[in-house]
Amino acid sequence: MEMEVVKKLIKKYTAGHGAFLAEADTADRYYRNQTDILLEPLKKREAEQGENPLRNADNRIPLNFHGLLVNQKASYMFTAPPLFDLGDKASNKALTAFLGDKYAKTCKDLCVEASNASVAWLHLWKDKASGQYKYAIVPSGQVIPVWSNNLERELKGALRCYHDITDDGQELDVYEYWNDTICQAYAIEAGGVIDTGLMPYNSFTLIDTAGNSNLVNEFKHDVGEVPFFPFFNNNIDTGDLDNIKPLIDVYCKVFSGFVNDLEDIQEVIFVLTNYGGDDLGQFLRELKDYKAIQIENEGGEDKSGVSTLTIELPVEARKELLATTRKCIFEQGQGIDPDPQNFGNSSGVALGFLYSLLELKSGLMETEFKLGFGRFIRCVCRLLNIKIKDDTIVQTWTRTSVKNDLELSQIAQQSRGVISDETIVSKHPWVEDPEKEMDILNKQKEVETEAHREISEMFPSADPDEKAPGGKGGDE
Numbered sequence: 001m002e003m004e005v006v007k008k009l010i011k012k013y014t015a016g017h018g019a020f021l022a023e024a025d026t027a028d029r030y031y032r033n034q035t036d037i038l039l040e041p042l043k044k045r046e047a048e049q050g051e052n053p054l055r056n057a058d059n060r061i062p063l064n065f066h067g068l069l070v071n072q073k074a075s076y077m078f079t080a081p082p083l084f085d086l087g088d089k090a091s092n093k094a095l096t097a098f099l100g101d102k103y104a105k106t107c108k109d110l111c112v113e114a115s116n117a118s119v120a121w122l123h124l125w126k127d128k129a130s131g132q133y134k135y136a137i138v139p140s141g142q143v144i145p146v147w148s149n150n151l152e153r154e155l156k157g158a159l160r161c162y163h164d165i166t167d168d169g170q171e172l173d174v175y176e177y178w179n180d181t182i183c184q185a186y187a188i189e190a191g192g193v194i195d196t197g198l199m200p201y202n203s204f205t206l207i208d209t210a211g212n213s214n215l216v217n218e219f220k221h222d223v224g225e226v227p228f229f230p231f232f233n234n235n236i237d238t239g240d241l242d243n244i245k246p247l248i249d250v251y252c253k254v255f256s257g258f259v260n261d262l263e264d265i266q267e268v269i270f271v272l273t274n275y276g277g278d279d280l281g282q283f284l285r286e287l288k289d290y291k292a293i294q295i296e297n298e299g300g301e302d303k304s305g306v307s308t309l310t311i312e313l314p315v316e317a318r319k320e321l322l323a324t325t326r327k328c329i330f331e332q333g334q335g336i337d338p339d340p341q342n343f344g345n346s347s348g349v350a351l352g353f354l355y356s357l358l359e360l361k362s363g364l365m366e367t368e369f370k371l372g373f374g375r376f377i378r379c380v381c382r383l384l385n386i387k388i389k390d391d392t393i394v395q396t397w398t399r400t401s402v403k404n405d406l407e408l409s410q411i412a413q414q415s416r417g418v419i420s421d422e423t424i425v426s427k428h429p430w431v432e433d434p435e436k437e438m439d440i441l442n443k444q445k446e447v448e449t450e451a452h453r454e455i456s457e458m459f460p461s462a463d464p465d466e467k468a469p470g471g472k473g474g475d476e
Helices: 003-014 017-031 042-051 065-078 089-099 103-117 245-264 280-289 315-332 348-354 356-384 405-414 421-427 434-458
Strands: 083-085 119-126 133-138 143-147 155-165 171-178 182-189 204-207 213-216 218-220 228-232 269-273 305-309 394-396
Touching (some): 003 143, 003 171, 017 065, 017 245, 065 103, 065 245, 065 315, 065 356, 083 089, 089 356, 103 356, 119 356, 133 356, 143 228, 155 228, 228 356, 245 315, 348 356, 421 434
Antiparallel strands (some): 083 394, 143 155, 155 171, 182 218, 204 213, 269 305
16 A cells, blocks of 8 residues: 555544544543542632632542443353354364453453443454464554445454554554555654654564565455454444443532531631630630630620531432432443342342343343454354354353342242253253253262162062061961
8 A cells, every 4th residue: 555545544534533532531431430520620629618718628539330330231241251153063162262261351351342432343363473363352442443335334444553662762653554465554753744754664574485584564464354353332333431421420529529518517617706815726725624715795786706607418408319310320321220229039020120221231232242253253263264054153142140049949940840851950040051960960860770779679679479477378
């Protein structure tokens, strides 16, 4: 790709990327419990204190509702990560070996990234040292997709932008453009101008036929498609913070203000009228030692005396506002309020109702993630020559939720004779691996059968024609 074409492409696709970065950064801050109340300027507080000397406390307490809701969804959907069935045991085993131990963590991180930034990106590449294919999550802020204009909305390319520091300390903004065959890297000095400062960035090691290695800014990959796989949060490409940010800000502001009032109310200001002492020190000593003070009163309408300034707190109004705001946060965030009074000794139907909003939100993510996993798994199978029977990948998704184990166990026990033992075992709340549990049950039955056989041989049943002991039949 020519330099001028690259410059036009970078300017075109980075123009609107700043708004995406700002929203993703805000969501990440809220996920880490760094809400906007912590960024409130001090000048505003100082101005308020100047107008009202009773306002001295400046507590700023963030509440991590966004982090709770995102982690709730990630645990609900990916504590047990999706399973893939390619229709062949050998193929399934090969795919599982490639995904490795980090697969479960990758799924969880994809969920968190997509919930914050509206989309997460999985990158696939071939490691030059080991010659093996690897995969990892790329921060969403670094990837700018180039989509086709047709109805299929295919990914034509991916522009990856990130900050880098060279060995000599020079700071660079790097631009990598990936398509289905090659990757090209360009860089510009941090803060520079694209039109005049863009230059090829030799960051890839190329080994020629003679075994010599050279640094180049372009290399060909053998993935056969753009090696970036999108995982969208929902069908409208929005993050989970969009609906609840104003509510979280209100809750943090009201809660922090309530704490400030409780702290300020402990400070009582005395108003002295016609105090007869020499200074305020004498006033405090008299108040401490004698529980009384001297006031000069001229009689009549003289209002000499001591009064206090205190703060009156609208406690009930704030309690009601906090409770209403909390309820709205979990409704708009489509999550479960972990307040114990919402659970109690709930039955399966009641627990299912509590998870209804979370299930709706998870269902939208599952639909989008299935497309991302489908494209990623097909690409991996093609590169590793793993066969997919009938070109069909069966994805099995498992939810992890609070359940009434006693109720489920009773249902399983009452289902014997109605459905197969294998189905009962697979639905039992204590069983994690149904196949392993069935093997254990079969062995247990074999041991019990063998024990009954040995007992029968040791104590054979009596002949029905034989007289019972003490009977009168037979010869005497």
